[in-house]
Amino acid sequence: MILRKKLIAGNWKMNKTPTDGVALVAELVTAIGKQTDVDVLVCPPFTGLESAGKALEGSTLKLGAQNMHFEANGAFTGEVSAPMLRALFATHVILGHSERRALFGEQDAFINKKVLAALKNQLRPILCVGETLAEREGGIALKVVQTQLEAGLEGVGKDQASTVIVAYEPVWAIGTGKVATTDQAQEVHAFIRGLLVKLYGDSIAQKVRILYGGSMKPANAPELLSQKDIDGGLIGGAALEARSFVDLVKAAAAVK
16 A cells, blocks of 8 residues: 655635735744655745745745646736746646636636646646535535546546645535535545546556545544545645644644
């Protein structure tokens, strides 16, 4: 069995001015900036990427973006490209987040273009998949996840697949205080792993990290992170405050 290093990724969403972000990163660097047991990623808004990136220099923390366009440049007002993110030393990018899908109408084929562009530019995509409450109650949660995953990975070859990170977001458990039970979360993570086996073979599928993105907090993290196929968390609210985020990193480090 391949031992996958846990990854705790903080998605700040539309929060934190550059000054606020630098202060948060400084706290994180002090607390966890030298540890290497867990990969730690912070994803500020575009306006805070450069300053946060400079604040984490010399630490083990990594920098990610929350979105990007698939074109390298052009007449796309309000967008940023993969080369722009690379120029700021970002290493990861969140793609297909449930909020992008629900609020901004992003479709699987559009998200897939971003995944391919990220890989082309040596950015590690965090591809988000997950069902709404209506879809779960309708008994089609796994079908929805399968459609999103397979469409999102269209054209991603075996040589690139292991650098992709998948995040499972039960949409009904984001910002609602509801959390999928540990069994529910592990079931979908295992299902995703099985799909990856079919797409790329077992050895590659065992290298892909699958994050849980449904209101992970210090209280529920130890149980979730101890599951066989849950390799970390894509953290929203708990990433905005240093203490809770540090506690999540510590919880991931404690899993044996």
